Amino acid sequence: MTPPPDTQTAQSDPSSDxxxxxxxxxxxxxxxxxxMSILDVTVVNVALPTFQHEFDASYAIVAWTMTGYTLALATVIPLTGWAADRFGTKRLYMAALIFFVAGSLLCSTATNIGMLISFRVLQGLGxxxxxxxxxxxxxxxxxPQRMGRVMAVLGVPMLLGPIGGPILGGLLIDNLSWHWIFLINLPIGIVALVSAFLVLKPDNPQPSESFDFLGMLLASPGLALFLFGVSSIPEKQTVLAARVLIPAAVGIVLMVAFVFHAMRTEHPLIDLRLFKNPSLRAASVTMLLxxxxxxxxxLLxxxxxxxxxxxxxxxxxxLVAPQGxxxxxxxxxxGRLVDKIGPGRIVMTGLAVITVGMSFFMFLHADTPFWQLCVVLFVxxxxxxxxMMPTMTAAIQTLTHQQVARGSTLMNIVNQTAGSIGTALMxxxxxxxxxxxxxxxxxxxxWFDPSIKAHIPPNLLSEGFEQAARAFGHTxxxxxxxxACTLIPAFFLPRKKSQPVDAADAPVMMGH
Structure with a gap:
């Protein structure tokens, strides 16, 4: 397959190592x-108590500043593959940046919690x-020959988000105000927008696919309703609550209907036929678990x-920064090893290290030394x-040029859905x-109401902290x-260096 002119320019020398x-x-x-996108998922975590105080709202209400953003992400991700094919990646990327920065500015002007939640949804759409x-x-x-190192570069924001978000949020709120957790996106967004205009090569999209309206009406609301139900579990503290079961059930029905629709239509919104690719299939299950x-x-x-x-x-x-x-x-x-020997062995090694390291947290106490926590987090x-990124690489590197946008969309849907399920479950x-x-x-x-200490004997207070630490450990x-179970699908990831995939090879690769 001959790449389009913009790709050739960007690659310079695709055969180069x-x-x-x-x-x-x-x-x-x-x-x-x-x-910016990933930081904003975590930076708001720190601000939730502040929102409660500023807007005189309950925790359940202010938590919607997180949930609304997440649901907006889930709703728009399925559209990305089609929109990239239709409008080109450069134009769509710049439009997404504008939406995101505009949403950030609006968030900083919110005068009540309803406005803030609405503007967070707009921010999530970008x-x-x-x-x-x-x-x-x-x-x-x-x-494809350099996918491992490319994914390593993209791994930086995925690592910085969970680690840097709480630190940045705490610094901005302590030294400035909550408004700055959104205003900080303005200078970064302007730099990103100007850089995208100057650096990214113009696309020459030649859309041949019609928009799957029925797929959009099934997939986006289905995914959003399912995640809404799942996200309500911690608040309701049971999976049997109507607010959990009804939206989740309707969402599952819509997504099942989409699966039947997608397998019968020529150009579905989310190309589920990509799961015929054994590498992408194994990577998806690995990423899900x-x-x-x-x-x-x-989060624990x-x-x-x-x-x-x-x-x-x-x-x-x-204290959690050593993990990053x-x-x-x-x-x-x-990234380098994936390009040389394939992702299979690398991912299994990483999962084994995580399993051993995370096992330490099963034995948390109320006085576990911080230095031990930091060492284990580093491991x-x-x-x-x-x-994480080698698994993403395994999914994407065996796809043809035309399949990449749909494949990356599919993996991001898996990642977003699994993250929401994991958060609610834990x-x-x-x-x-x-x-x-x-x-x-x-x-x-x-800790939040010191007067409570006056009514609890010190020995019972110490016992209470130990009981709480035990609950975290058992979780x-x-x-x-x-x-540990993730090692099973990871066993089926490729264990050889990937070979360039040409469009002509796609039917064989896809298992037709």
Whole structure:
């Protein structure tokens, strides 16, 4: 297959084993947008108590600033593949940046919680397209032979988001105001927009596919309703609540209907036929299990540090930073190895390291030394660097040029859905375990209401913190088991260096 002119220009020398200047410039542009999108998922976490105070709203209400953003991401991601084919990746990427920055500015002007939630939805509509578009642009620029290192570059924002978000949010709120967690996107967004205009090569899209309106009416609302139901589990503390079951059930029905529709239509909104590709299929199942376990488990430690140890959001963010440092050490190494020997062995090594490291958290105590937590987090981060982006690489590198946009969209849907499921699952298990501990909840509440300490004997307060730590540790058992189970689909990932895929080879590769 001969790449279109813009791809040839970006690649310079697709047979080269090194990432040339053109690819690195493109990477710099798309990483800026991806960092903004992913940071905004986590940076608002720190601001939720502030929103409660500023807008005089309950936690359940202000949590919609997170849920609304997530649902907007889920709604727009399925459209990305078609829109990239129809309008071109450069124009769509710039439009997504404008939507995201406009939404950020509006968020900073909100005067009540309803306005803030509405503007967060607008922000999510732009943010949802940034990550799959970044993957598509970088894949086209570098070609399959350098996919491992390209995904390592894109792994930077995925690592910085969960680590840097709480730190950045804490700094801005402590030293400026909550408005700045949104205003900070303005200068970054302007730089990203100007850079995209100057650096990204013009597309020459030649759309031959009609828009799948029926698919959109089934897939986007189906995914959003399902995630809405799942996201309501922690608040309702049961999966049997009507607010959980009804939207989740309707969402599942719509998604099942979409599956039947997608397999019968020539150009569906989400190309499920890509699952015939064995590499993408194995990578999707691996990513599904991994994201449920890892993203769900990743929420537990910051909560443990704040609720059991009494640390501030900023200090909690700093204490989990070693995880990001460990990942930054191994991501470039993993990227190079994936290009040389394939992702299979790398991912299995990473998962084994994460399983061993995360097992430590099953034995948390109320006085576990911070230095031990930091060492283990560094080890877990190293495993993450060998797992997440190599799995993404395994999914994308065997696709043809035309399939990349749809493939990256598909993987981002899997990632987004799994992350929401993991968050809800771990939150529900932790909440249930804390309810069963007599003194845990009063002990946690004492950090926020010091008067409680006057009514609880010191020995019972200490017992309460120990019970709470035990609840966190037992919740980690589920995360560890899920990570260990991820080794099964990871066993089927490719264990050889990928070969360039030509469009003519697609029917064989796809298993037709």
């Amino acid at each position: 090194k990432l040339d200047a053109a690819v690195l410039k493109t990477a710099g542009v798309v990483v800026l947008g991806a960092i 943010g949802g397209m940034l990550m799959p578009l970044s993957m598509t642009i970088m894949t086209h620029a570098a070609g 991994f994201a449920i376990a890892f993203f769900g488990g990743m 430690l910051p909560s443990y540090l704040q609720q059991v140890r009494g640390e501030s959001p900023l200090h909690a963010g700093l 440092l460990g990942a930054m050490l191994t991501v470039p190494i993993g 877990v981060g190293m495993g993450m660097g060998w797992t 939150s529900m298990v932790l909440t249930t375990l804390l309810k069963n501990e007599q003194y845990a909840r009063p002990a946690i509440a004492s 980690y058992i589920l995360a560890v088991v899920l990570v």
